[in-house]
Amino acid sequence: MKKTTKTTTIQKIKDHAIANQIPIIQDEVAKVLKILIETYDVKKVLEIGTATSYSAHVIASCGSEVWTIERNALRYSIAEDFVKNSEYHHKIHLIFDDALTHILKENHFDLIFIDAAKSQYIPFFDKYQHYLNPKGLMIVDNIFFHHLDPLKVKRPTRQLLKKIEKFKLFLSVHPNFQSQILSYGDGLSISYQDHERYIEMHSIIESTLQKW
Ligand SMILES: C[S@@+](CC[C@H](N)C(=O)[O-])C[C@H]1O[C@@H](n2cnc3c(N)ncnc32)[C@H](O)[C@@H]1O
Structure with a gap:
């Protein structure tokens, strides 16, 4: 079957990432994002x-x-090239900056996806929760961090694992958000302020994934 242009662009970026060891979301995470967006x-x-x-x-x-x-200049410039030649260029707004200090002009997002420095999950969450619609979802990737055993890794990795544990604790006692940690990809946390979504969401994801 002939591939569509859509498949070709996304596949090209994925192939480039794999060839150059650039970390990207896992297929299951892409599916979960698609389900939630739709x-x-x-x-x-x-x-x-x-x-x-x-x-x-x-x-x-x-x-x-x-x-x-994105704060990494080389990755940002590669992203720029991909977006420039993409059929989705009008839908993707690239920002070259450190997300911890960037002053974002846009607001009222329906979904915020955090897939950056694992040591900074709490500051990212704290800062960007104010940019979310009241019914919006906050999603954080790599919550399991490859299920590494803290006793079997070097000190810097152990520190990172500690920070991820702190983030999980932060979510579990957050006064405004309810969160679920789901075992898709390398672990995703999904947080919301809207209680109805909290109840229904996991079963929607599960039933849709089973149909695919
Ligand atoms: C796992 S990769 C993102 C993969 C991407 N979401 C994908 O699936 O195609 C994490 C990226 O976050 C960037 N990053 C880390 N901390 C950041 C920060 N404070 N501000 C902006 N970008 C950051 C890194 O440079 C890296 O390119």
């Missing part, structure tokens, strides 16, 4: 951690407009 009619997405724009393209291909922040 189920909740997500129009505006903010992403922290563009890398070379693979996940931004996945998000844009589901129909959302995405603002995505």
